[in-house]
Amino acid sequence: xxxxxxxxxxxxxxTALAVVWVGCAPEHYxxxxxxxxxxxxxxxxxxxxxxxxxxxxxxVIVESALIYILIRYRNRPGAEPRKVYGNxxxxxxxxxxxxxxxxFILVPTIRTIFYTYEPPESEPLVVEAVGHQWWWEFRYPExxxxxxxxxxxxxGRPIEVRLSSVDVIHNFWVxxxxxxxxxxPEPARAPDEPEGRNYNVLYFTVEEPGEYLGQCAEFCxxxxxxxxxxxxxxxxxxxxxWVGAMTxxxxxxxxxxxxxxxxxxxxxxxxxxxYQVFLRTGCTACHSITGTPAAxxxxxxxxxxxxxxxxxxGLLENNEENLARWIRNASALKPAAKMPPFPNLxxxxxxxxxxxxxxxx
Ligand code: CUA
Numbered sequence: 029x030x031x032x033x034x035x036x037x038x039x040x041x042x043t044a045l046a047v048v049w050v051g052c053a054p055e056h057y058x059x060x061x062x063x064x065x066x067x068x069x070x071x072x073x074x075x076x077x078x079x080x081x082x083x084x085x086x087x088v089i090v091e092s093a094l095i096y097i098l099i100r101y102r103n104r105p106g107a108e109p110r111k112v113y114g115n116x117x118x119x120x121x122x123x124x125x126x127x128x129x130x131x132f133i134l135v136p137t138i139r140t141i142f143y144t145y146e147p148p149e150s151e152p153l154v155v156e157a158v159g160h161q162w163w164w165e166f167r168y169p170e171x172x173x174x175x176x177x178x179x180x181x182x183x184g185r186p187i188e189v190r191l192s193s194v195d196v197i198h199n200f201w202v203x204x205x206x207x208x209x210x211x212x213p214e215p216a217r218a219p220d221e222p223e224g225r226n227y228n229v230l231y232f233t234v235e236e237p238g239e240y241l242g243q244c245a246e247f248c249x250x251x252x253x254x255x256x257x258x259x260x261x262x263x264x265x266x267x268x269x270w271v272g273a274m275t276x277x278x279x280x281x282x283x284x285x286x287x288x289x290x291x292x293x294x295x296x297x298x299x300x301x302x303y304q305v306f307l308r309t310g311c312t313a314c315h316s317i318t319g320t321p322a323a324x325x326x327x328x329x330x331x332x333x334x335x336x337x338x339x340x341x342g343l344l345e346n347n348e349e350n351l352a353r354w355i356r357n358a359s360a361l362k363p364a365a366k367m368p369p370f371p372n373l374x375x376x377x378x379x380x381x382x383x384x385x386x387x388x389x
Pocket of ligand 1: 159160162197199244245246247248249252
């Protein structure tokens with residue numbers, strides 16, 4: 029009998045351990061808050077852990093007292109109820125007790141709030157994260173870079189994310205970085221009102237290179253659940269290389285470099301034909317590509333679109349087949365997407381366009 033009990037206990041302990049292990053393993057839950065990679069995330073997490081254990085202590089004390097009292101003062105023949113009304117000691121006890129509990133929660137919480145709003149000591153890298161229905165725009169004003177849905181950040185340098193929106197309220201949330209915080213559309217300002225800061229900010233330093241998934245955390249319309257993003261945290265050198273590639277104006281026009289060298293413009297390749305389709309089909313009204321005349325501001329910036337992990341803000345794997353489906357009819361894949369369908373684009377033109385966009389790496 030004893031051996032069976034031991035076996036059962038061991039199985040139970042292993043199961044509990046497995047549950048804890050899975051719960052702690054961020055690779056199983058890429059959007060878990062339990063694997064913070066920023067100072068911000070670590071602070072929030074330790075606040076949570078601290079409060080969790082305080083409340084567990086309260087639970088044990090209250091439940092023990094309850095069980096003791098239920099047994100000790102259970103109904104017995106001849107027992108009389110005892111009145112404690114007007115007992116000063118008891119009154120003071122159950123006023124002071126909960127007050128102390130609230131103080132133990134309040135003090136670390138307020139300290140953490142102040143910590144997360146404190147600007148970093150060294151100059152942060154400023155990133156503007158702009159919410160759109162339903163995708164993310166990321167601008168680096170100091171670097172002259174704009175991209176979409178994929179936020180590249182250097183590890184070890186403080187980041188200042190300025191959160192805003194062009195339409196409705198969105199919410200920037202990359203659980204492993206910490207957060208979440210609102211993207212609020214710019215409020216109307218009276219003409220005589222002085223310009224002030226009118227956006228939310230998030231300060232953090234990413235400590236660990238890696239790729240972290242995030243998504244909009246405020247219901248913002250039909251495709252709210254399809255408003256995802258990916259953060260690529262990389263070493264300072266890799267980040268510089270990325271910035272260099274993003275600002276390289278020679279990449280986007282097929283054969284541009286060869287043209288300068290050979291004086292023979294490339295008009296024959298599929299990519300070169302795709303580039304012409306891109307220019308004449310109206311794509312440039314909404315999209316920008318660094319190094320081309322395309323300077324539209326309404327849709328995602330497509331500079332180096334071919335290197336991004338997904339299309340449609342995390343909706344589909346980034347491959348030629350999906351890109352063609354997306355261009356043909358985006359709102360069939362993503363409800364209410366603002367990109368218009370292109371039913372009249374010939375299959376040849378579509379294929380060339382997809383080849384051009386995929387070549388932007
Ligand atoms: Cu944007 Cu939900």
